[in-house]
Each structure stands twice: as structure tokens, then as C-alpha cells.
Amino acid sequence: MSFLCVKDLANALSATAVGNINLKIKRAAEPQDAEEGDLAIATSSSFLSEISGSAARVALLSEGTDWTALDIDAAILVARPRFAMSALSKVLDQRWRNGPESIHPLAVVHPTAAIASGARIGAFCIIGEGVSLGANAWLGVHISISNGSRIGSDVTLMDGVRIGFDVQIGDRFIAQPGAVIGADGFSFATPERSAVENVRETLGNTLDATPQKFDRIHSLGSVQIGDDVEVGANSCIDRGTIRNTSVGHGCKFDNLVQIGHNVKIGNNCLICAQVGVAGSTTLGKNVVLGGQTGVSDNLFIGDNAITGGATKVLANIPAGRVMLGYPAMKMETQLNIYKTLRRLPRLMRDVKKLKSDSSESN
Numbered sequence: 001m002s003f004l005c006v007k008d009l010a011n012a013l014s015a016t017a018v019g020n021i022n023l024k025i026k027r028a029a030e031p032q033d034a035e036e037g038d039l040a041i042a043t044s045s046s047f048l049s050e051i052s053g054s055a056a057r058v059a060l061l062s063e064g065t066d067w068t069a070l071d072i073d074a075a076i077l078v079a080r081p082r083f084a085m086s087a088l089s090k091v092l093d094q095r096w097r098n099g100p101e102s103i104h105p106l107a108v109v110h111p112t113a114a115i116a117s118g119a120r121i122g123a124f125c126i127i128g129e130g131v132s133l134g135a136n137a138w139l140g141v142h143i144s145i146s147n148g149s150r151i152g153s154d155v156t157l158m159d160g161v162r163i164g165f166d167v168q169i170g171d172r173f174i175a176q177p178g179a180v181i182g183a184d185g186f187s188f189a190t191p192e193r194s195a196v197e198n199v200r201e202t203l204g205n206t207l208d209a210t211p212q213k214f215d216r217i218h219s220l221g222s223v224q225i226g227d228d229v230e231v232g233a234n235s236c237i238d239r240g241t242i243r244n245t246s247v248g249h250g251c252k253f254d255n256l257v258q259i260g261h262n263v264k265i266g267n268n269c270l271i272c273a274q275v276g277v278a279g280s281t282t283l284g285k286n287v288v289l290g291g292q293t294g295v296s297d298n299l300f301i302g303d304n305a306i307t308g309g310a311t312k313v314l315a316n317i318p319a320g321r322v323m324l325g326y327p328a329m330k331m332e333t334q335l336n337i338y339k340t341l342r343r344l345p346r347l348m349r350d351v352k353k354l355k356s357d358s359s360e361s362n
Contacts, residue, residue, distance in 0.1 A: 003024040003025060003026050004024070004025050004091070004092075005021065005022050005023060005024055005025070006019070006020070006021045006022065006023050006025065006058055006074045006076060007021040007022065009025055009039070009076060009088075009091065010076045012087065012091050013076065013078060013084055013087050013088060013091075014087075015076050015077060015078045015084065016063070016076070016077040016078075017074065017075075017076055017077075018067060018074065018075050018076075018077060019058075019067065019072070019073050019074030019075055020057075020073045020074045021074060023057060023058055023073060023074050024037065025037065025038070025039045025058060026038065027039070027092065028041055028060075028088060028089070028092055029041070029056070030047075031047045031050035031051045031054055031056065031059070032050045032054065033054075034051070034054040034055060034056035034059075035054075035055045035056065036055045036056070036057055037057075038055075038056050038058075039056070039058050039059065039060055039076070039088075040054060040056035040058065040059040040060070040072075041059070041060050041081065041085070041088075042059055042060060042061050042062070042065075042081060043081045043082045043085070044081075045062070045065075048061075048065070048070060051070050051072065052069075052070050052071050056072060057072055057073040057074065058072060058073065058074045058075065058076070059072055059075050059076070060075070060076045060078065060081055060084065060088065061075050061076070061077055061078075061081065062077070062078065062079075062080070062081055063077045063078065063079055064077075065077065101117065101118045101119055101120055102120055102121070103115070103119065103120075103121045104121060104122050104123040104124075104125070106123040106124055107121045107122065107123060107124065107125040107126070107127070108125070108126045108127065109121070109125075109127040110127060110128055110129045110130075110131065110147075112129050112130050113127045113128065113129070113130065113131040113132070113133065114131070114132045114133065115127070115133050115137075116133060116134050116135040116136075116137070116153065117135055117136075118135045118136035118137070119133060119135070119136070119137045119138075119139070120137070120138050120139065121137070121139045122139050122140045122141040122142075122143070122159075123141045123142075124141050124142045124143075125139050125140075125141065125142070125143045125144070125145075126143075126144045126145070127145050128144075128145055128146045128147040128148070128149070129147040129148070130147055130148045131145050131146075131147065131148070131149050131150070131151075132149075132150040132151065133145070133151050133155075134151060134152040134153030134154070134155065134171065135153040135154070136153055136154045137151065137153070137154070137155045137156075137157070138155070138156045138157070139157045140157060140158045140159040140160075140161075140177075141159050141160075142159055142160050143157050143159070143160065143161045143162075143163075144161075144162050144163065145163040146163060146164050146165040146166075146167070146182070147165055147166070148165060148166040149163050149164070149165070149166060149167045149168070149169070149182075150167075150168050150169070151163070151167075151169045151173065152169060152170045152171035152172070152173065152227065153171045153172070154171055154172045155169065155171070155172065155173040155174070155175075156173070156174045156175070157173075157175050158174075158175060158176050158177045158179075158233075159177045159178075160177050160178045161175045161177070161178070161179050161180075161181075162179070162180045162181070162182075162183075163181050163182060164180075164181060164182020164183055164222070164223070164239060165182060165222065166182075166222045167181055167182040167222055167223045167224075167225075167239075168222065168223070168224045168225065168244075169181070169225045169229075170225060170226045170227035170228070170229065170249070171227045171228070172227055172228045173225065173227075173228075173229050173230070173231075174229075174230040174231070175230075175231045176230075176231065176232050176233040176235075176255065177233050177234075178233050178234040179231045179232065179233065179234065179235050179236070180235075180236045180237075181223055181225070181231065181236075181237050182222060182223045182237070182238075182239045183236060183238055183239065184216075184218065184219040184238065184239060184261075185217075185219045185238040185239060185240065185241055185245075185260060185261025185262070185279060186238070186260065186261070186279070187216070187217040187219070187241055187261055187279065188214035188215060188216055188217060189214070189215055189217055190212040190213070190214060190215070191212060191215075192210065192212060194212060195207075195211075217241060219238070219239040219240060219241055219261060220240075220241065220242055221239055221240025221241055221242050221243050221244045221245065221261070221262070222239045222240065222244050222245075223237050223238075223239050223240070223244060223245045223246075223247070224244045224245070224246045224247070225237075225246075225247045226247060226248050226249035226250070226251070226267070227249045227250070228249055228250045229247055229249070229250065229251045229252070229253075230251075230252045230253065231253045231257075232253050232254045232255035232256070232257060232273070233255045233256070234255060234256050235253050235254070235255060235256060235257040235258070235259075236257070236258050236259065237253075237259040238258075238259060238260055238261045238263075238279075239261060240261050240262045241261050241262055241279075242262075243262060245259065245260075245261055245262055245263050245264075246263075246264050246265065247259075247265045248265055248266045248267035248268070248269070248285070249267045249268070250267050250268040251265055251267070251268065251269045251270075251271070252269075252270050252271070253271045254271060254272045254273040254274075254275070254291070255273050255274075256273055256274045257271050257272075257273065257274070257275050257276075258275070258276040258277070259271075259277050260276075260277055260278045260279035260280075260281070260297070261279045261280070262279050262280040263277050263278075263279065263280065263281050263282070263283070264281075264282045264283070265277075265282075265283045265287075266283055266284045266285035266286070266287065266303070267285045267286070268285060268286050269283055269285070269286065269287045269288070269289075270287075270288045270289070271289050272288075272289060272290050272291040272292075272293070272309075273291045273292070274291055274292045275289045275290075275291065275292065275293045275294070275295075276293075276294050276295065277289075277295045278294075278295060278296050278297035278298075279297045279298070280297055280298045281295055281296070281297055281298060281299045281300070281301070282299075282300050282301070283301045284300075284301060284302045284303035284304070284305070284319060285303045285304070286303055286304045287301050287302075287303070287304070287305050287306070288305075288306040288307070289307050289311075290306070290307050290308045290309040290310070290311060291309045291310070292309055292310040293307045293308075293309070293310070293311045293312070293313065294311075294312045294313065295313040296312075296313060296314050299313060299314075299315065299316050299317075300316045300317075301313070301316070301317045302316075302317060302318045302319030302320065302321070303319045303320070304319055304320045305317045305318070305319060305320060305321050305322070305323065306321075306322045306323070307322075307323045307324065307328065308322075308323070308324035308325075308331060310326070311323055311324055311325060311326065311328045312325075312326040312327055312328060313327075313328045314327045314328065315327070315328070325337075
């Protein structure tokens with residue numbers, strides 16, 4: 001493991017180094033766990049007392065903090081420590097980009113695949129016919145990239161990632177273990193009107209639909225992903241039926257996310273764990289979907305909309321709206337309803353007492 005001195009790390013963060021700027025840093029640590037050689041991270045002022053009582057000699061602090069009062073030898077001062085964690089963690093992360101470029105002898109790369117310079121491809125990876133893999137790609141083990149897929153530069157595919165046929169992915173893409181990009185969409189049809197179609201039209205009546213078999217609709221489209229996208233572990237983005245499923249630049253997906261066929265997602269959206277977005281729904285730019293949000297099919301969610309955890313979206317959401325609950329409604333409305341529900345037992349007791357008093361008076 002390589003060590004950075006305080007001065008070099010501060011330069012990498014465009015931050016200010018003070019004190020003994022030549023001290024070496026081996027890793028980052030939370031203040032209560034920091035040892036000598038660690039950089040204690042204080043993302044808020046509440047951590048300052050813990051730094052004073054630790055063995056750390058260096059800390060990452062907010063600008064204006066009196067670091068000399070913390071019994072440390074040096075500090076890195078930043079405008080916003082939480083944001084500085086992005087650059088700091090990138091500098092200190094030693095898992096990738098190390099060692100010479102290489103293709104493991106147990107990897108299988110089709111002779112027509114175009115592998116750019118700087119690639120590192122691990123054991124048991126399979127790179128299909130006509131695949132294009134950009135410069136400085138880092139592939140773990142047991143990864144498959146199907147025929148015709150085109151992937152940009154500086155990508156990181158962790159163990160067990162699966163990229164389907166003819167998928168198009170931009171630069172600086174990161175896929176956590178087990179992510180699947182480009183599986184077929186969940187799309188089936190029946191010879192006659194199905195019970196599900198009747199229920200959607202009547203909002204509850206199956207109209208005595210005859211049970212039928214489901215015939216699959218094959219996914220002829222693919223998946224198109226922009227630059228700087230990250231997909232969490234065991235998340236899935238399905239290919240489109242005719243047109244491509246598309247994901248804009250800068251989107252971040254947490255673990256266990258399901259994106260259905262034909263979905264269109266705008267730039268810089270944040271999709272948290274266990275979110276499911278059903279087919280043919282469109283998300284605008286900078287949308288945030290809280291954990292376990294469920295979004296029905298063929299809907300539109302406008303730019304900058306936000307849903308709280310476990311929200312179930314059954315209708316379109318306008319731009320900038322904050323939604324919560326099942327069914328989704330404006331957050332302030334949902335919170336008022338919840339407060340009212342909590343008062344219901346007391347209300348029922350009051351009503352019962354009023355009825356009892358009324359009966360006695362009669």
C-alpha cells in the first residue's frame with residue numbers, strides 16, 4: 001500500500017494543509033476509531049471531541065475550525081467535509097487501477113473484440129464477438145459481455161456482472177457485483193383480453209375472463225446508458241421491447257433496483273435500494289426515488305421530483321413535487337393524514353363517551 005503525505009492529499013482535494021504537512025497518511029478512519037497514521041474524518045462539529053481523545057495526528061476538518069485545540073499535528077481544511085469525501089475516497093481506494101494492463105489467461109476474449117489499451121480483465125471473464133471495450137477498463141472475475149456490446153473508457157465491472165447483447169454504455173461506468181444490464185423485459189400477451197386488462201379498465205372487475213396462457217414478447221430493443229453511471233449490486237436494467245431502455249448521464253442506482261423495459265431515465269437521477277420502475281415509464285432529470293419506491297408503468301415523473309421511502313407511485317408526478325405514501329401524494333398531505341390517523345383512537349373514545357353520555361341523559 002502506498003502512503004500519501006498531508007500536503008499531497010490536500011493538493012489532490014484542492015484543500016488547505018496546515019501543521020506538519022509532511023506527515024504520512026495510510027488510511028481514513030472515523031474519529032473514535034482513528035489510530036496513529038490515520039486521517040480522522042470530521043464531517044460535522046459533533047466529531048471534534050472524539051478527535052481530541054483519539055490517537056490520530058491528522059484530521060479532515062471544516063474551514064475555520066481551530067485545529068490547534070484538538071491535540072493533533074496537522075489538518076486538511078475543506079469547505080464541506082462531506083463533499084470532500086468523494087475525492088478523498090477516490091484517492092485512497094486502492095482496489096482498482098493497480099498493476100500492469102493484462103488479460104488473465106483464464107479469460108476468453110473473442111478475436112473480433114476490440115480491447116483498448118490499459119484494460120485489466122480478470123479470470124473467467126467472457127468477452128463476446130464484436131464487443132468494444134474502452135481504455136483502462138477494469139474487469140473483475142466471472143464477468144460476461146455479450147456480442148456487439150459497446151462499453152466506454154475507464155469502466156469498472158465488479159465480479160459477476162452480466163452485460164447483454166448489443167448494450168451501449170458510456171465512459172466511467174461502474175457496476176457492482178451481480179448487476180445485470182440488458183436482460184429481456186417482463187412482457188407477455190394473451191390471445192384474448194386477459195383478466196389483468198379487464199381489471200385495469202374497470203378498476204376491479206375481471207369480467208369473467210377465461211384463463212389463458214401467456215406468450216412472451218421478445219425484447220428487440222437494447223439498453224443505452226450514458227457517462228458516469230453507477231449500478232448497484234444485483235440490480236437489473238431490462239432491454240426495451242422495440243426501442244431501447246435508456247439511462248442518462250450521471251445516474252446512480254443503489255442495490256437491488258429493477259428498471260423495466262422501455263423505461264427512459266433523464267440525467268443525474270438517484271435511485272435508491274429496492275426501487276422498482278415498471279415498463280415504459282419516463283423519469284425527468286434529477287429525480288430522486290427513495291428506497292422501496294414502486295412506480296407503475298406508462299407514467300411520467302417530472303424533473304427534480306422526489307419520493308420518500310416506500311412510496312407507491314400510481315399516477316404522474318409533476319416537476320419538483322415531493323411525494324410520500326401509498327398511494328403517493330404530496331408529502332405534507334401524507335404527513336397530515338398520518339397525524340390524523342394517530343388521533344383516531346382518541347377520537348373514537350371521545351365519540352363513544354359522547355354517545356354514552358347522550359344515552360344516559362335520555
